[in-house]
Amino acid sequence: MHRYIIKRVLMLIPIIIGVSFIVFFMMDMAEGNALDLIGLDFSEEKLAELYHQYGYDRSVFYRYLLYIKNLFHGSLGTSIIYKKDVLDLYLQRLPATLKLASASVLVAVVLSIPLGIRAATHHGSLTDNASMVLALVGLSMPNYWLGLMLAVLFAQKLHWLPSSGDLNGIWSLILPAITVGTGLMATMTRTTRSSMLDVIRQDYLRTARAKGVPEKRVINVHALRNALIPIITVVGTEMGKALGGAVVTENVFAWPGVGRLIIEAVNQRDTATVTGCIILTAVMISIVQLIVDILYAFVDPRLRAEYSTGGQRSRRKTGPRAAALGLAGKEGAVA
Amino acid sequence: MSGRQKTLAAPAHRGRSAGGELWHRFKKNKGAMLGLLILIVLIGVALTVDFWLDQELVIGQNLREKLQQPNAKHWFGTDEMGRDLFWRTVYGTRFSMAIGFVAVIISAIIGVPLGAVAGYYGGKLETLIMRFTDIFSAIPSILMAIAIVSLLGRNTVNLMLAVGIAAVPQFTRVTRAAVLTVKNAEFVEAARALGKTDAYIIFVHILPNCLSPIIVQVTLRVAGAIISASSLSFLGIGIKPPTPEWGSLLTAGKTYIMGHSYLCLFPGLAIMLTVLAFNMVGDGLRDAMDPRLKD
Numbered sequence: 001m002h003r004y005i006i007k008r009v010l011m012l013i014p015i016i017i018g019v020s021f022i023v024f025f026m027m028d029m030a031e032g033n034a035l036d037l038i039g040l041d042f043s044e045e046k047l048a049e050l051y052h053q054y055g056y057d058r059s060v061f062y063r064y065l066l067y068i069k070n071l072f073h074g075s076l077g078t079s080i081i082y083k084k085d086v087l088d089l090y091l092q093r094l095p096a097t098l099k100l101a102s103a104s105v106l107v108a109v110v111l112s113i114p115l116g117i118r119a120a121t122h123h124g125s126l127t128d129n130a131s132m133v134l135a136l137v138g139l140s141m142p143n144y145w146l147g148l149m150l151a152v153l154f155a156q157k158l159h160w161l162p163s164s165g166d167l168n169g170i171w172s173l174i175l176p177a178i179t180v181g182t183g184l185m186a187t188m189t190r191t192t193r194s195s196m197l198d199v200i201r202q203d204y205l206r207t208a209r210a211k212g213v214p215e216k217r218v219i220n221v222h223a224l225r226n227a228l229i230p231i232i233t234v235v236g237t238e239m240g241k242a243l244g245g246a247v248v249t250e251n252v253f254a255w256p257g258v259g260r261l262i263i264e265a266v267n268q269r270d271t272a273t274v275t276g277c278i279i280l281t282a283v284m285i286s287i288v289q290l291i292v293d294i295l296y297a298f299v300d301p302r303l304r305a306e307y308s309t310g311g312q313r314s315r316r317k318t319g320p321r322a323a324a325l326g327l328a329g330k331e332g333a334v335a
Numbered sequence: 336m337s338g339r340q341k342t343l344a345a346p347a348h349r350g351r352s353a354g355g356e357l358w359h360r361f362k363k364n365k366g367a368m369l370g371l372l373i374l375i376v377l378i379g380v381a382l383t384v385d386f387w388l389d390q391e392l393v394i395g396q397n398l399r400e401k402l403q404q405p406n407a408k409h410w411f412g413t414d415e416m417g418r419d420l421f422w423r424t425v426y427g428t429r430f431s432m433a434i435g436f437v438a439v440i441i442s443a444i445i446g447v448p449l450g451a452v453a454g455y456y457g458g459k460l461e462t463l464i465m466r467f468t469d470i471f472s473a474i475p476s477i478l479m480a481i482a483i484v485s486l487l488g489r490n491t492v493n494l495m496l497a498v499g500i501a502a503v504p505q506f507t508r509v510t511r512a513a514v515l516t517v518k519n520a521e522f523v524e525a526a527r528a529l530g531k532t533d534a535y536i537i538f539v540h541i542l543p544n545c546l547s548p549i550i551v552q553v554t555l556r557v558a559g560a561i562i563s564a565s566s567l568s569f570l571g572i573g574i575k576p577p578t579p580e581w582g583s584l585l586t587a588g589k590t591y592i593m594g595h596s597y598l599c600l601f602p603g604l605a606i607m608l609t610v611l612a613f614n615m616v617g618d619g620l621r622d623a624m625d626p627r628l629k630d
Contacts, residue, residue: 014466014470015469015470015473018467018470018471018473019470019473019474022470022471022474022482023474023482026482026483026485026486027482027485027486029486030485030486031488133366136366136611136614136615136618137607137611139610139614140558140607140610140611140614141603141607141610142562142565142566142569142582142603142606142607142610143562143566144566144569144585145585145599145603145606145607148585148589148592148596148599148603149596149599149600149603152592152596152599156592156593156596240475241475244474244475244477244478247475247477247478247481247570248477248566248569248570251569251570262478262481263481263570266481266482266485266572267571267572269485274482278474278478278482281474281475281478282473282474285473285475286473
């Protein structure tokens, strides 16, 4: 298990280098640069000096190598625009993003899993059809549009909730969390339902019923436990999405998170900030994935065995994660 | 939803072609049929709107009628220039559909061959392609698209490229997985024994047998692309107003959202309806192509 975790953490290194390469070059080669933006009123000499200081008088490869060198020394560089260390900037914005992501995942989990289970146990019923239609509608709504409409209704018309910023504690969190949560909920409900439907037909559930286990226990313990892997997978992926993809929602609600920082930085061609934030987002998403993979082992003893024994040999290419998906179904892989 | 018994009791009908069988199963799914109907109408509108819609209705300004709430004359109301939002939304179908389809064609053109090569050859080449795909997809696709637009510059073509490139990993993965399931089939071996080239085998023998997951992916991805493109417009890095693309209509309406929320409501509903239709058809296709996946 430990070896597996170490291996996964080491795998972050190529991801960091790859992501930094892609993003750095794209941002650096984009038209205009941050120095030109802040240097509008500077004298020629001052500007030339700054160009030299940040390596803009050399090639993009030079700047990239400089960036990588700093990266290996643990520095993500300094933002030209904000005049601050990029890591500090990121950490300053991270709590807001984490808060929003966890709140939306929480909303989604609390609503979607019971709904998915009910849809599966009442297969073909009105509840089932209605929840599937709702899920599909939720999946099809542009996030930012839902956010705007919620803001119009609850903030502007009814004056129940604030529509921007994070100054009103939990009240400010409600609308953004519902906005992000709706999309997540749709996927989770669908996955829960299809995973439960798979399990419900298994013989061991018939056995459990035959030996007189109460129906509630059959569903909530025997079935749910076995249906959990695709659900966890989706919760993990969706958490990742919420961490990296709430960019648009953060902009709708003026939420002071990482997503907004990235957009501001992109508009100001602040290469160091964009690259740094995207690297850190990618790392966060990878960490969530790793936690999901570790959770599999807690849910499924078969996988636990695989982690701790000769898993490396037989599963070298696929890894326990793929094995888990293979074991447990398709919606997880499809979604 | 017609229940399992029916599916079990109806084995593949003899005398029906594969396409006919697919259609037969697809047709039974009411949601998918509804989605298909909506799509046919939308695509019809997108292709023909230039011929029957008077441009004056779309761009003609009439300041005396500006910012009117929806009424009998202007079903969706009018914007700050007095332009009729209904006709602008109808005209916008053209942009949103085009962006969705072109973006997905771009992703498929890059992603499918990559996935096919990775799956077919295996070994180092596969590792290389798949690791690169992993790295690429470690960047959330919306951020990827934002970075690409800032590199290439802001216009419609670059928007399609950005949305398309950002979705390449999904196609690579789906194609590779599908190719892996058929690459050892006997007909592939037979083709190889006949001395066909690898490229011929991949494109003529393997890919046609991998089409179903790819087609499903295309349908679902068009939906995703329409949302991504409109999100970029909304963030101010996609299509600029006053082009009546749905995302930019919404963005333009955002300025007047206080008291004129209909300016954002209707373009958003248009996006939702379109995406919903694609999702319904995609789901229906998936169920029809692979009966095992049917709940």
